[in-house]
Amino acid sequence: MATYVHRFADGGKDDKDLLGGKGANLAEMVKIGLPVPPGFTITTEACRAYMRDGVVPPELRVEVTMAVREIEDAFGRQLGDVRDPLLVSVRSGAKFSMPGMMETVLNVGLNDASVRGLAEMAGDERFAWDSYRRLVQMFGRTVLGLDGDLFADALDTLKAERGVTSDVDLTADDLRGLVATYKALVLEHSGREFPQHPREQLDMAIEAVLDSWNTDRARLYRRRERIPDALGTAVNVCTMVFGNLGEDSGTGVCFTRDPATGHSGVYGDYLPNAQGEDVVAGIRNTFPLAHLEELDPTSYRELLAAMRKLETHYRDLCDIEFTIERGKLWLLQTRVGKRTAAAAFRVATQLVDEHLITLDEAISRTTGEQLTQLMFPQFDRSGETTLLTRAMAASPGAAVGEIVLDNAQAEARAAEGASVILVRRETNPDDLPGMVVAAGVLTARGGKTSHAAVVARGMGICAVVGADKLDVDLTAREVRVDGQVLRPGDVIAIDGSTGEVFLGEVPVMDSPVMRYLSDGLDAGLAAAPDDATRELVVAVDRILEHADSVRTMEVRANADSADDALRARARGAQGIGLCRTEHQFLGERRHFVEAVVLAESDEEREAALADLLPLQRGDFVGLLEAMDGLPTTIRLIDPPLHEFLPDLTELSVKVALAERDGGADPRDVKILGAVRRMHEQNPMLGLRGVRLGLKIPGLFALQIRAVAEATVELRERGFDPRPEIMVPLVGSVREMHLVREEALGILTEIGRGSGHLLDLPVGCMIELPRAALTAHRIAEEADFFSFGTNDLTQTTWGMSRDDVEGAFFHDYLDNGVLTISPFETIDALGVGALVRVGVEGGRSTKPELKIGVCGEHGGDPESIRFFQGAGLDYVSCSPFRVPVARLEAARAAV
Ligand code: PEP
Ligand code: MG
Secondary structure, three states: OOOOEEEHHHOOOOOHHHHHHHHHHHHHHHHOOOOOOOEEEEOHHHHHHHHHHOOOOHHHHHHHHHHHHHHHHHHOOEEOOOOOEEOEEEEEEEOOOOOOOOOEEEEEOOOOOHHHHHHHHHOOHHHHHHHHHHHHHHHHHHHOOOOHHHHHHHHHHHHHHHOOOOHHHOOHHHHHHHHHHHHHHHHHHHOOOOOOOHHHHHHHHHHHHHHHHHOHHHHHHHHHHOOOOOOOEEEEEEEOOOOOOOOOOEEEEEEEEOOOOOOEEEEEEEEEOOOOHHHHHOOOOOEEOHHHHHHOHHHHHHHHHHHHHHHHHHOOOEEEEEEEEOOEEEEEEEEEOOOOHHHHHHHHHHHHHOOOOOHHHHHHOOOHHHHHHHHOOEEOOOOOOEEEEEOEEEEOOEEEEEEEOOHHHHHHHHHOOOOEEEEEOOOOHHHHHHHHHOOEEEEOOOOOOOHHHHHHHHHOOEEEEOOOOEEEEOOOOEEEEOOEEEOOOOEEEEEOOOOEEEEOOOOEEOOHHHHHHHHOHHHHHHHOOOHHHHHHHHHHHHHHHHHHHHOOOEEEEEOOOHHHHHHHHHOOOOOEEEEEHHHHHOHHHHHHHHHHHHOOOHHHHHHHHHHHHHHHHHHHHHHHHHOOOOEEEEEOOOOOHHHHOOOHHHHHHHHHHHHHOOOOOHHHHHHHHHHHHHOOOOHHHOOOOHHHHHHOOOHHHHHHHHHHHHHHHHHHOOOOOEEEEEEOOOOOHHHHHHHHHHHHHHHHHHHHHHOOOOOOOEEEEEOOHHHHHOHHHHHHHOOEEEEOHHHHHHHHHOOOOOOHHHHOHHHHHHOOOOOOOOOOOOOOOOHHHHHHHHHHHHHHHOOOOEEEEOOHHHHOHHHHHHHHHHOOOEEEEOHHHHHHHHHHHHHHHO
């Protein structure tokens, strides 16, 4: 029989695929002797079977019976017992954390009879009825799919009737009445009674948690976080322990280090006399964890010991959910904690200094994405600012935008191009669509572990939470702060690193990490406003330095100008992997190209090309000087010529109108003729790249001559230029042969004339399937390869890289044909197979052949891992992403 159920004692932290993150870590805690309430995990295998068959596997019911009985025997309580009932929680738990995206049902096992048993056992009538009303509410919303507001409104009405503002002021009788109201709501809106049988409750709750894997918001979250839909969730069924049994009980969340800064210490939120969800939901403002030390020093000490044990065991920052039931500490969850980008770098180097991890491990604990976040600009505080309020810094970054109050408003304004800040009393998973499009999130309630904070950190958007001076009034559609009234559309600025909220625009400036990356360590340190940031800059420097020493792939940059090249070089680029020379022909120089195209004789064309020569030479002198001593790949002109000519329709209209009004400009007529001649239905598959070079005599020759002359000029000025000439869009070895012959001829001629040996490498891009498939032949004529994965993806999928995003990508992401755009992350199975074939083919002819990649994928972390595996020598990416690629190439190598 398949095993769909694992006892907590049966697994460990490495079983995340099968048990989900939560289940695996619960198992690990049991293994190392920490106090975890008894329970079991329904595996992701069961979820996958459920998704496949549409029904819960029959074996699962049997296995659940066996596991429940074991808990009952171990605990001495029976599920639904009328005297001393066992209650369980039913929680989701996927391999990758999806905070708040899936469902949880607590207090399963309570019914009209066992509620009395619970009251007796707890010696607290009020508590029992409060637990029961929570079950009916959660069950109604989660399992029966009723609108949560039905229950929230009933609760508000009751509080208003009783004249109280807080839940805790309701009496046992009030809550008993509320249960009756809730049950009536269930009957009215779902058409069925609230199920009284505990096992029926349990089975329905399990099924609801399995279903929650596929809610819209869970799918949206997974798409954003690139979590595959096929994984499925595990379900954890765990004996309930109660944090709401009075003042000697409570619940909280803590971190072994500050997840925002990385500082070592005791961080967390604690809420006395409350049940777990109250903290995460941000419904009540919590106390700092230190408060627990005063309330219950024994549990506090025990918790600190557990935190230390977990951090030593995981050798990383852990976050922990715990409950204290009448002075007894229980750990309900732990995991290696999510953290801000700054904390990731600082924690990694702190752990190195504490000899808990090695520098190689430190590299694997930080990511290129985190580094990117640290490179974002921050607020410039030198000018006047109007501080509205200050609250908790929950997710770093600086965001300026107009206030929006709900998803619809956020999405509408963002679609119009506005930067928006979602302002809410608190957020819950339903706010995800608004958060996705927002530059930042501001909430009036909740702590560092509230939904808004956790989700914003995960998404890398900035968040300020718990701004209790803020009164968010959705009815009046306004936000009041200290007597000021703000409305949607008003601009505010929030600083997720300090918790400040400003009225109006605040200018932004480079981050200290960016200063460090661009201008060196001293500049970065000088730009850091405080010790914590200085510590961060040093941490980034240490990690990148080590990354550079362990990675095996070089990192180059795609740059077309000397300025870009210098920027890239400062950020650690070891060369230029792609200079798109066509970019040098745009703008004012467009008419030179026009002249080449319009030339009616060889002489005219040669004259036009001759005009271009000094300009191109100047471009290359600048670029090669900036990259002195480093390889600089100059690609011969690539795109279709019509891109340099006027639009066919516009010019036709212009000429037609002019003719009607007495005669068109003869030059326009001539150009129109050329545009008509050159018009192509599929220009990206047309006359471009090497085809253009072979069709228009002298075009490539001009560029090769310019490279050669720039090289000679710089050498004579004492520089060490290292150009590499690259031919685009090659599909046949013969094409490469023809261009190479031409190139070698020019290099020899200029070499002889100048007295310099110009043995410059001449290589090609591999960006057509045929090039990859015949790479062994092409390598006979190429000194190096560079994969153009943009075109290779376009031509392998047969999808236009310029059109697909808007056309049908959304549908393809929805229906699962794609999980991510193949133009963003290399499609390892398809396009990647061609890359492997190309590498193998090329090196079978020339074992030492230098091979790189210069498509967009060169800066994408997952693709970089692929290129490492494929045996590439370098990746080339935009100057901004060079530091990211340095780190990711190292992560791929260790
Ligand atoms: C490519 O196709 O991947 C490439 C780098 O060339 P371009 O993007 O200029 O077509
Ligand atoms: Mg290309």
